[in-house]
Amino acid sequence: MQVKALLPLSWVALTTLLCTSLGLNAQTNSPDRLNRIMQSQTLRVCIWPDYFSISARHPKTGRLEGIDIELAHEFARDLDVELEFVETHFGRFMDDLEADACDIGMFSIAITDARAQRIDYSEPYLASQMYAVSTRTHPGIQQWSDIDQPGAIVCVQEGTYMESQMRSSLQHADMMVVKDPREREQAVMSGMADVFITDYPYSRKVLRFYDWARLIEPPASMTERPFRYAYAVAKGQPQWLARVNRFVSDIKQDGRLRKAAEANDLGPIVLEEVAPPH
Known part of the structure; x- marks a missing residue:
């Protein structure tokens, strides 16, 4: 007769919790995020609501405004889904992306090597001194x-x-x-x-x-614009990242990026689409 060893309840609970956690993480970083967005008919966009000209809440009206508020609406329109804003800040947004609190961060997130260890960036669309x-x-x-x-x-x-x-x-x-x-x-x-x-x-x-x-202002000799701003998504989602990059390319080519930038006094920092070599 076989005797099966019984795990203590605490080990069973721990194993169940671990498996559940791994399952959630796998779902969060699933390459099928675009399908999930289409099924839910909602694009959840993380923003920092105190970023002037980017994603700020108007002090009198409370209305969100800025270049990335406008472009988030454009992205949702391209996807033909509803738009939901999720408030975050620079100290927390990577946690929020990893925890599946939102699908994308759209508040001109500067590209850094440290952040790139945890998140994937879109192609940059703004650059600043x-x-x-x-x-x-x-x-x-x-x-x-x-x-x-x-x-x-x-x-x-x-x-x-x-x-x-x-x-x-x-x-x-x-x-x-x-x-x-x-x-x-x-x-x-x-x-x-x-x-x-x-x-x-x-x-x-x-x-x-x-x-x-x-x-x-920095001296004229500092011609390089060290800040490169992009959108951010959780790692492990190549299909979703490709769709985000397609949106960035589209708004550069069709003028929506330039229009939104000019409307928010950000024209000088737009990164235009680079034409491929012939």
């Missing part, structure tokens, strides 16, 4: 070369490209890292920091709303 913001009355910060000096404090937002860029490039100044973007402005206004580093989209907000602020 870095900009510094100080006060108009700051006695020591007048131009870009004044920033990386002993005693200077440079503020950056956690989880952004600016954090990794400043961490690797600053040689003399100290760096302050904050979680909320509003903390950057408060740090500079209060004197806790001398400047904060941002990108072209946020610089538009500075110029429009902050009469106390001085926008410091």
Whole structure:
């Protein structure tokens, strides 16, 4: 007579939980996501609702606006599905993609090597320089070369490209890292920091709303635009990524990207479609 060993209940529960978890992860990263979207008739788009000109909630009306709000509507229209926005932020969006909280991140996500370990990027569609913001009355910060000096404090937002860029490039100044973007402005206004580093989209907000602020542009010699912005999806979904890239190519070629960029004061940072060599 065969005697079957009985696993303790805790082991059975653990095994069941593990299998369930693996099954969910497999489903989340399934190459059939496009089919799931078509079946559910809903495209779930992760956005950060405080990204000026990109995906921001209007302070008075509460309405979402920005280039990626418009382009998310275009993508849903191309797919012929409903659109659902899911709020996230830069410190959490990769977790949300991996947890299947949304199908795609569409809020001008800067491409970094560290992020590429966890997510897949679409082809880039915007590119930006870095900009510094100080006060108009700051006695020591007048131009870009004044920033990386002993005693200077440079503020950056956690989880952004600016954090990794400043961490690797600053040689003399100290760096302050904050979680909320509003903390950057408060740090500079209060004197806790001398400047904060941002990108072209946020610089538009500075110029429009902050009469106390001085926008410091990089020197003309810095011609390269280090920020490359793209959309993001969870790994392991080649078919879905290919469909996203097709959308990016389409909006570059048919003018929808340029139109949305111009409408949101982002025309100078559009990445046009490169024509294939003949």
